[in-house]
Amino acid sequence: MANKNDETILLLKKKVELQREELAKLPRSLQSETSTVFTPPDVDKKSIRVMNVEQLKLLKVQLHMYEMAASDLDMDLDEFTISGFTIDKWMHDIDTQISVLTRAEKEKKLKETENTLNKLLSDDKRTELELEALAKMLM
Template identity: 35%
Template sequence: MANQNNDLRILELKKQIETKKKYLSGRKVRFTPETNCILELDGSKHNLNVLDGGALMFLMLKLNLYNMSADNLKMPHPTISGYSVDLWINDIKSKLSVSGMKREEADLHKMEAKLDKLLSEEKKTELEIDEIAALLN
């Protein structure tokens, strides 16, 4: 009886995972930068394609300081490495969004694999039989 209750709970969780996967695939975005992704700032080169999330957020905060300072000083927003600060910030936001979605998808796949392992042998057999029957109909 405990196995049956666990199996039902596992199947419900798998449905929730499937719903989230469909939701994520519906909002699938591709990173299409407006800059060349190589930002030279304070004597260092930063490649947006290889920086991790923490470094990207720090860089975005630093860039935003330039915009805020320009606003406070009533100056035009600066251009860095040939692009406006706003374009750099937009690219970083986009990169963070895409990497966040990829991480979430990977987490869902891991959870799904764990749940598959937790199913009882009887339930696994039943699901495989149901799958074969569905293919034959």
């Protein structure tokens, strides 16, 4: 028989599983539309694969400034390229990489939460759950 704490823990574990399902919708890796090496004319090369989320956001701001300037100058945005790729393609890759990094961090936190919840379960409830899992496997 489960105690009240076990019931609470099981509810929290269900929430963890729901969050894990939401994370499954995010990309695991960057399927790039660009070379991923950003080479603007005024700075050194930058690889979006090695940047953190804050650096990617700053790069996105920089790209947006280029986009606004090109628009103000009546330039065709499809012809305005950086390192051979349009701003739209760069924005796509940056957004995807931010999602990849965010997913990895959230997965790590969920795993830690799940491990803590598993440790908090009573021995009786843990045994009950393991027996249920074994019974399902044998059916």
